Amino acid sequence: MLIGRFARILAVMAISAGGFGINSALAQDTNLYEAQETPGRWIAEGWSTDFSRATIPFWDVTDVIGRDNIPSIDEPQFENASNNIIIPGNEPVIGFELNGDARAYPLRIMMWHEIVNDEVGGVPVAVTFCPLCNTSIVFDRRIDDTAVTFGTSGKLRNSDLIMYDRPTQSWWQQFDGKALAGVHAGKKLKAYPSRLMSLDLFKQEYPNGKMLLPDPRRISQLGRNPYAGYDSSFQPFLFRGEMPEDINGMVRVILVQGDNPFAVALPKLSKDGVFTKDGLEFRWSAGQASALDTGKISDGRDVGNIEVVDKDGNPVVHEITFAFAARAFLPELEIIQ
Numbered sequence: 016m017l018i019g020r021f022a023r024i025l026a027v028m029a030i031s032a033g034g035f036g037i038n039s040a041l042a043q044d045t046n047l048y049e050a051q052e053t054p055g056r057w058i059a060e061g062w063s064t065d066f067s068r069a070t071i072p073f074w075d076v077t078d079v080i081g082r083d084n085i086p087s088i089d090e091p092q093f094e095n096a097s098n099n100i101i102i103p104g105n106e107p108v109i110g111f112e113l114n115g116d117a118r119a120y121p122l123r124i125m126m127w128h129e130i131v132n133d134e135v136g137g138v139p140v141a142v143t144f145c146p147l148c149n150t151s152i153v154f155d156r157r158i159d160d161t162a163v164t165f166g167t168s169g170k171l172r173n174s175d176l177i178m179y180d181r182p183t184q185s186w187w188q189q190f191d192g193k194a195l196a197g198v199h200a201g202k203k204l205k206a207y208p209s210r211l212m213s214l215d216l217f218k219q220e221y222p223n224g225k226m227l228l229p230d231p232r233r234i235s236q237l238g239r240n241p242y243a244g245y246d247s248s249f250q251p252f253l254f255r256g257e258m259p260e261d262i263n264g265m266v267r268v269i270l271v272q273g274d275n276p277f278a279v280a281l282p283k284l285s286k287d288g289v290f291t292k293d294g295l296e297f298r299w300s301a302g303q304a305s306a307l308d309t310g311k312i313s314d315g316r317d318v319g320n321i322e323v324v325d326k327d328g329n330p331v332v333h334e335i336t337f338a339f340a341a342r343a344f345l346p347e348l349e350i351i352q
Contacts (some may be wrong), residue, residue: 065195077172088131088230089132093225102313105214109125113136117223127237148176170342171253173343209332210320210330247265259339265337271323273313297318305319
């Protein structure tokens with residue numbers, strides 16, 4: 016069961032955006048829905064999004080909390096990760112390296128902010144984490160060659176974070192980087208390879224790597240998981256879709272998207288240690304605590320570290336998510352168990 020004050024607040028405030036009498040068909044030439052009525056709630060919230068352009072039906076969106084109630088970090092500060100004496104080494108971080116610049120973003124911080132607008136290796140990026148899907152992805156935050164910042168919309172689709180860009184307030188799906196509504200509807204953000212890994216492993220692989228420092232706005236919450244017991248629950252939080260029948264929906268899977276997407280179930284990979292398919296190698300090693308298990312992140316059970324590389328050993332874009340989310344976005348997805 017979900018516990019924690021934050022989870023209870025979300026449960027009380029969750030309101031479905033369904034039931035707006037949509038009568039439209041998908042425009043095949045542009046992949047945009049036509050003639051959708053903008054929900055009155057969104058108008059009252061003051062969105063300047065061009066809702067005449069959308070790639071999804073509006074009833075597919077779940078309203079939860081207000082825009083930016085989960086505040087992104089827009090001026091991140093860092094220290095050398097080797098200087099850390101506070102965060103236990105088994106806690107998970109999003110490890111990201113670009114152009115020789117290696118940085119760690121602890122989930123104990125990302126849990127309460129979900130987006131960090133940063134510049135790594137001279138490239139503007141958005142480091143993102145959706146706790147309800149356990150999905151961490153690093154995106155290039157340049158749209159049409161212009162760097163923008165992203166914020167949290169307070170809305171979900173398939174229990175996954177919907178982000179928005181601040182210049183146009185277009186809505187973007189965190190799971191795959193696709194623009195859902197607004198002037199950018201139909202576009203897709205570029206993703207970079209990153210890893211969910213333990214802080215100890217990050218320091219081992221990047222001795223000079225930097226680590227994100229806490230934001231004062233949420234510093235009192237650090238180290239706490241507001242979704243205690245979530246990844247062993249029977250039903251994902253605020254999910255309105257169908258659960259998969261061939262696998263426990265809350266099992267972690269390692270997903271590689273593209274022309275022929277597929278996923279490997281974590282229990283198989285952790286048992287075998289190594290798995291190969293289509294020229295890709297999936298590797299598992301022990302030592303990373305689940306951020307979504309116990310109330311104290313460092314006490315979470317060991318779910319291990321995962322790496323995905325191509326035949327030349329180069330890192331590959333992947334995401335570690337729950338099976339329910341993978342199937343919600345990719346209904347025909349093959350999950351290897």
